[in-house]
Amino acid sequence: LAKTTQPISMDSYEGQEVNITCSHNNIATNDYITWYQQFPSQGPRFIIQGYKTKVTNEVASLFIPADRKSSTLSLPRVSLSDTAVYYCLVGDGGDDKIIFGKGTRLHILP
Amino acid sequence: GAGVSQSPRYKVAKRGQDVALRCDPISGHVSLFWYQQALGQGPEFLTYFQNEAQLDKSGLPSDRFFAERPEGSVSTLKIQRTQQEDSAVYLCASRGRTGGYNEQFFGPGTRLTVL
Numbered sequence: 099l100a101k102t103t104q105p106i107s108m109d110s111y112e113g114q115e116v117n118i119t120c121s122h123n124n125i126a127t128n129d130y131i132t133w134y135q136q137f138p139s140q141g142p143r144f145i146i147q148g149y150k151t152k153v154t155n156e157v158a159s160l161f162i163p164a165d166r167k168s169s170t171l172s173l174p175r176v177s178l179s180d181t182a183v184y185y186c187l188v189g190d191g192g193d194d195k196i197i198f199g200k201g202t203r204l205h206i207l208p
Numbered sequence: 209g210a211g212v213s214q215s216p217r218y219k220v221a222k223r224g225q226d227v228a229l230r231c232d233p234i235s236g237h238v239s240l241f242w243y244q245q246a247l248g249q250g251p252e253f254l255t256y257f258q259n260e261a262q263l264d265k266s267g268l269p270s271d272r273f274f275a276e277r278p279e280g281s282v283s284t285l286k287i288q289r290t291q292q293e294d295s296a297v298y299l300c301a302s303r304g305r306t307g308g309y310n311e312q313f314f315g316p317g318t319r320l321t322v323l
Contacts, residue, residue, distance in 0.1 A: 132310045141299050141314025185250060189310055194239060196310055198250030
């Protein structure tokens, strides 16, 4: 499974757009990029997945450049409730287990 | 219920005791996973079932850890002779036949504290 690198922590303010970038230099051709969100005292929650270009859903957008060696999770107009740990991972689903890193601790300030 | 449930939510054990943690996956989900999450760390894979078959147990840290899913639905993670280093949150996840790659649905976890 490709190794990912993401910032350990980030702070932002309510109403701002937050972008979390993840590096995955050795991503394989068949790999998808997936992001999970984990609130305190809860299990991780799948939020978005993509292969290339841009994916958008009701929670976030995922931007993937042409070389796919990085990706950016974009959270529009964050609120205090977006304070969580965000995990970036890559894989093709063939290896069923998920390898989580330490994630990015996002702290939203009022 | 609609989601993955786990019980108990909290468990305190004395060192050396045996514990059993239960996971009820989403109905109809074929795949079931167990993860261990230490404080401040990401979840780490323990074991994986497809129906009742345990296909991967490479993450189990020692032979004190045992998991089963005898009827392909509910699963139990058992830890024998608990040690302090077993203190962690134990997460269960399930996955259906549809959905994106790596899309697993997690329960709230069981927080195990070994004294």
